[in-house]
Amino acid sequence: MFKALIINQAEDNSISANVEEVSEDQLPQDGEVDISVEYSTVNYKDGLCLNGLGRLVKTYPHVPGVDFAGSVITSSDDRYKPGDKVIMHGWRGGEIRWGGYATRANEKADWLTPLPKGLSSFEAMCLGTAGFTAMLAIKRLEDDGMSPESGEILVTGAGGGVGSVATILLASKGYKVAAMTGRAEVADYLIGLGASRIVTREEMLNDPGKVLESSIWGGCIDSVGGALMGRILKQLNYGAGLASLGNAAGVELSGNIMPFLLRGVNVFGIDSVACPMEKRAEIWQALAVEMPKSSISQMVKEIGLAELPAYGKQILEGQVRGRIVVDVNK
Ligand SMILES: NC(=O)c1ccc[n+]([C@@H]2O[C@H](COP(=O)([O-])OP(=O)(O)OC[C@H]3O[C@@H](n4cnc5c(N)ncnc54)[C@H](OP(=O)(O)O)[C@@H]3O)[C@@H](O)[C@H]2O)c1
Secondary structure: OEEEEEEEEOOOOOEEEEEEEEOHHHOOOOOOEEEEEEEEEEOHHHHHHHOOOOOOOOOOOEOOOOEEEEEEEEEOOOOOOOOOEEEEEOOOEOOOEOOOOEOEEEEOHHHEEEOOOOOOHHHHHHHHHHHHHHHHHHHHHHHOOOOHHHOEEEEOOOOOHHHHHHHHHHHHOOOOEEEEEOOHHHHHHHHHHOOOEEEEHHHHHOOOOOOOOOOOEEEEEEOOEHHHHHHHHHHEOOOOEEEEOOOOOEEEEOOOOHHHHHHOOEEEEOOOOOOOHHHHHHHHHHHHHHOOHHHHHHHEEEEOHHHHHHHHHHHHOOOOOOEEEEEOOO
């Protein structure tokens, strides 16, 4: 038997979530590797799955949890042996297949990333999909030439998971970070993570409607999308880039093309789910080396499986600060 948070959908489409003891033969065996899960996390997508939204989960009963870290129990693939520490995220785990909100998981060896030296399972999940995506976005902009000399970097949705890790990483690399938030109460927290100033969501939404505005930003990590993204493009410095990775404010893209034509700005799409394995290993290695470990505790709250339904709601309401790590054995 193992422990799991099982979600079910009733005939009226309502969702129930309960921690249950599950027999091992119920665990879908799609892969070659059996894993003892140690930690998982709560991402925005987990909030959708926990609440039956976004058409992400196709069949019930289901175990959500888009990312987890743990150790290999058995493997019929030569790349892994018992005791190896691994990270799983993306490939639609926790959505169309059972995920990390359980003490056991079964995965294809092709989808696993070995835990890099210098990170514990706990630290890897403090970062999780959010931290991975933040680093992927920063590296993409740096590949395009972004550096601390490019000017101030705007991080939107800064109080959330991706935004918090992006703020820490950029500040530790010597960037000046302007943290955009809609919550006055997280301002001190963001300054503590390394932001040099706070930009309110309200002031950014107050768009004067110009074709171009004064250039301010040397780059942008955007978790939010929607109408705001169009405005940010109008404020980017000449040749600067915006990494578009999230849709917390919506999926529309508004604005005009003059920032592209007159300032040569660029938008880079960032996807963690199907990111190729070679790139994954590179990004996790960079996190192991570049993430200041002392900052991790500032942005993390640890919970157990039973608390997941409550946090699944909070994250959809934009009320989670930083990262939520799930100790699945708690
Ligand atoms: N592309 C990928 O592979 C990938 C990977 C991970 C996440 N994502 C996406 O990235 C986004 C952030 O993920 P996350 O895990 O960091 O979620 P999160 O912890 O919930 O953070 C999102 C933050 O966005 C801000 N926000 C919420 N509603 C907003 C609104 N209506 N208008 C403007 N800002 C709003 C809030 O920050 P403030 O209160 O500080 O403003 C919130 O904390 C999500 O859309 C998620 O789906 C994409």
